[in-house]
Amino acid sequence: xxxxxxxxxxxxxxxxxxxxxxxxxxxxxxxxxxxxxxxxxxxxxxxxxxxxxxxxxxxxxxxxxxxxxxxxxxxxxxxxxxxxxxxxxxxxxxxxxxxxxxxxxxxxxxxxxxxxxxxxxxxxxxxxxxxxxxxxxxxxxxxxxxxxxxxxxxxxxxxxxxxxxxxxxxxxxxxxxxxxxxxxxxxxxxxxxxxxxxxx
Amino acid sequence: xxxxxxxxxxxxxxxxxxxxxxxxxxxxxxxxxxxxxxxxxxxxxxxxxxxxxxxxxxxxxxxxxxxxxxxxxxxxxxxxxxxxxxxxxxxxxxxxxxxxxxxxxxxxxxxxxxxxxxxxxxxxxxxxxxxxxxxxxxxxxxxxxxxxxxxxxxxxxxxxxxxxxxxxxxxxxxxxxxxxxxxxxxxxxxxxxxxxxxxx
Amino acid sequence: xxxxxxxxxxxxxxxxxxxxxxxxxxxxxxxxxxxxxxxxxxxxxxxxxxxxxxxxxxxxxxxxxxxxxxxxxxxxxxxxxxxxxxxxxxxxxxxxxxxxxxxxxxxxxxxxxxxxxxxxxxxxxxxxxxxxxxxxxxxxxxxxxxxxxxxxxxxxxxxxxxxxxxxxxxxxxxxxxxxxxxxxxxxxxxxxxxxxxxxx
Amino acid sequence: xxxxxxxxxxxxxxxxxxxxxxxxxxxxxxxxxxxxxxxxxxxxxxxxxxxxxxxxxxxxxxxxxxxxxxxxxxxxxxxxxxxxxxxxxxxxxxxxxxxxxxxxxxxxxxxxxxxxxxxxxxxxxxxxxxxxxxxxxxxxxxxxxxxxxxxxxxxxxxxxxxxxxxxxxxxxxxxxxxxxxxxxxxxxxxxxxxxxxxxx
DNA sequence: TATGAATGAGCCTTCATTCAT
DNA sequence: AATGAATGAAGGCTCATTCAT
Numbered sequence: 001x002x003x004x005x006x007x008x009x010x011x012x013x014x015x016x017x018x019x020x021x022x023x024x025x026x027x028x029x030x031x032x033x034x035x036x037x038x039x040x041x042x043x044x045x046x047x048x049x050x051x052x053x054x055x056x057x058x059x060x061x062x063x064x065x066x067x068x069x070x071x072x073x074x075x076x077x078x079x080x081x082x083x084x085x086x087x088x089x090x091x092x093x094x095x096x097x098x099x100x101x102x103x104x105x106x107x108x109x110x111x112x113x114x115x116x117x118x119x120x121x122x123x124x125x126x127x128x129x130x131x132x133x134x135x136x137x138x139x140x141x142x143x144x145x146x147x148x149x150x151x152x153x154x155x156x157x158x159x160x161x162x163x164x165x166x167x168x169x170x171x172x173x174x175x176x177x178x179x180x181x182x183x184x185x186x187x188x189x190x191x192x193x194x195x196x197x198x199x200x
Numbered sequence: 201x202x203x204x205x206x207x208x209x210x211x212x213x214x215x216x217x218x219x220x221x222x223x224x225x226x227x228x229x230x231x232x233x234x235x236x237x238x239x240x241x242x243x244x245x246x247x248x249x250x251x252x253x254x255x256x257x258x259x260x261x262x263x264x265x266x267x268x269x270x271x272x273x274x275x276x277x278x279x280x281x282x283x284x285x286x287x288x289x290x291x292x293x294x295x296x297x298x299x300x301x302x303x304x305x306x307x308x309x310x311x312x313x314x315x316x317x318x319x320x321x322x323x324x325x326x327x328x329x330x331x332x333x334x335x336x337x338x339x340x341x342x343x344x345x346x347x348x349x350x351x352x353x354x355x356x357x358x359x360x361x362x363x364x365x366x367x368x369x370x371x372x373x374x375x376x377x378x379x380x381x382x383x384x385x386x387x388x389x390x391x392x393x394x395x396x397x398x399x400x
Numbered sequence: 401x402x403x404x405x406x407x408x409x410x411x412x413x414x415x416x417x418x419x420x421x422x423x424x425x426x427x428x429x430x431x432x433x434x435x436x437x438x439x440x441x442x443x444x445x446x447x448x449x450x451x452x453x454x455x456x457x458x459x460x461x462x463x464x465x466x467x468x469x470x471x472x473x474x475x476x477x478x479x480x481x482x483x484x485x486x487x488x489x490x491x492x493x494x495x496x497x498x499x500x501x502x503x504x505x506x507x508x509x510x511x512x513x514x515x516x517x518x519x520x521x522x523x524x525x526x527x528x529x530x531x532x533x534x535x536x537x538x539x540x541x542x543x544x545x546x547x548x549x550x551x552x553x554x555x556x557x558x559x560x561x562x563x564x565x566x567x568x569x570x571x572x573x574x575x576x577x578x579x580x581x582x583x584x585x586x587x588x589x590x591x592x593x594x595x596x597x598x599x600x
Numbered sequence: 601x602x603x604x605x606x607x608x609x610x611x612x613x614x615x616x617x618x619x620x621x622x623x624x625x626x627x628x629x630x631x632x633x634x635x636x637x638x639x640x641x642x643x644x645x646x647x648x649x650x651x652x653x654x655x656x657x658x659x660x661x662x663x664x665x666x667x668x669x670x671x672x673x674x675x676x677x678x679x680x681x682x683x684x685x686x687x688x689x690x691x692x693x694x695x696x697x698x699x700x701x702x703x704x705x706x707x708x709x710x711x712x713x714x715x716x717x718x719x720x721x722x723x724x725x726x727x728x729x730x731x732x733x734x735x736x737x738x739x740x741x742x743x744x745x746x747x748x749x750x751x752x753x754x755x756x757x758x759x760x761x762x763x764x765x766x767x768x769x770x771x772x773x774x775x776x777x778x779x780x781x782x783x784x785x786x787x788x789x790x791x792x793x794x795x796x797x798x799x800x
Numbered sequence: 801t802a803t804g805a806a807t808g809a810g811c812c813t814t815c816a817t818t819c820a821t
Numbered sequence: 822a823a824t825g826a827a828t829g830a831a832g833g834c835t836c837a838t839t840c841a842t
Contacts, residue, residue, distance in 0.1 A: 435815070
């Protein structure tokens, strides 16, 4: 086992190299037009070696959002625990979402411009990852209503659509046009305006 | 000239047949994976005949949103003229957008799931068509502020992002999951909630 | 009949337009890569109209050398009649060949670079036209031997090969590289040197 | 390195197989009409494998004369070194040229009927290969003049044109019509007659 | 584990040719 | 006679994937 660990670590490292390279290439060319050869070159390995870790190009593409979204959710759980109100937590979630995209623009391009709107992706794990996003927000909206932080008459699904759609659209515009130029500065006011909508 | 008109009409008819067929196929398979052979079959003509009207597959794909968006904008101008307040007009625009998507789901899939988020589409005419959407909303938001219909402190770009993002997200969710099941019924409340945000 | 003649003339005119246009296009692009559309455009008529005169692209290509070579041969017969010696006539033939190419470079490109060396052309009429070239020279070589203008031991086929090959190679080099720059000036000495070979 | 050599050899072998197959197919059908599928079948490999070695059909076609001409030139240098007079060397060069064509008729068809007269081939390496032919002859003609083996008044370019054109034309006739039936037997007298032209 | 080598399946695009008007 | 419209057939090239080593 002591001899295998380094190997396993090495393997995990290579797998991550592939994911990183793939993220960049997919973000640049789109999944359909991206070439495995380009990913391999970017990762510094042989094309056929990619298949040691991922069975198909699509599987590779789908693995990317799954991993990072899981990370995002986990990190949110960590930081949310300390916050007193649902409003704070919801606010944090939206802010973290935007920050995450800003910090990982390649990943964000892949997620928001390729995976999310994809007609074709039916793979269960990806769908679940993405859908969790909505579920988390709906759950918080219900919780806030329940705790009296905002009106109980607020439709949680509709409101979640507004929150998610607004943040997503801000990010898409930034990813495609780099507007607003300073995404970090723009996120606060956007979240504030959205939160304002919840108030009585 | 009287002899040429039927020919021209026939030609325009065929071009429209191709556009309709292409919309369906692109919506189903995505632009990258769609096959010209399928489009031709759907249109009931020979593959090579498509090239009498469109130079490449991409050009064909791009023509679709351009035409319909122009229609949408024109129809909006018509109907907006009669409305007294900016709020009414803005409300109409958002409602019409949703209705247009509901009435033309294939076109909407192509626009919202393929064209809009595309990393790759740089073609000027398409970009302009899509960007006009934002410009129209921003212009109305400014007008409303100017006319005192809502607070002048409202940031028009941020607010436009919320409006567009919310509607787009509602449509995307409907296109992908058919939720809400009754899009028509859901549009009114959504627009109302968004308009409520503008109130002082 | 008086009403048909103009039509026939018009038709012949159009056919000639096509031949001229085709010569230019074939010379520029080669027969295989030349497009009927380009020829039609060059001739200022519809593509399908070409088929009123020539059944296929190849037939059109082959018609060109046939016509002009026939012209060349006829003109040679005319002018040769007045010459006293076979040597003079042979000399004239080679000179006229070079002059003809210089005066009709497109036709010459087609003949020397496409038709003559073509692996594929088996059509009898073309082959005969081209082969007549050799036959005329061989006949003159025999005649000269017979008349004692040069040694009877001279192999007529081999000598014909030298004469034709030399002239053809000079023309090909000129067509491809424009060397010698002044083909007209170079033709005399070339013919002289070749004729010198016949001398005892 | 010892492990790579067999692979490299295998690769070179396959590349040569492709060249051989391509030569045959190009000679039969002409470059423009030849199909990659036929070449692949002839070589016993997949079409796509050809693209491992040559980027396009044209590149493949051009590689063929380049390689063999280089061989011919190299072999000539070898054998010429032992010969005392320029006349001997020139004679050898012309003879070798004819022999080479006779021994490799497919290659010769490609070179003399497709590549050499091609209007379209501008690729530098091919042009240089072919042009070297003329340069070698001109150089020898100059050398012979210089060494007093023949008249210094002989124009080297014109004479080279005669030598090359005569040999080429003999070969073309043989390639197209198999005349003379015995090319080998005909080459000697042809070279002799040409050499006779150089004599004072 | 890692990869170089090989390929099969597929698809866009071109273009000579046909034919109804 | 002349042509615009339409197409069938064809082919070069790409690329994800496989597999022997």
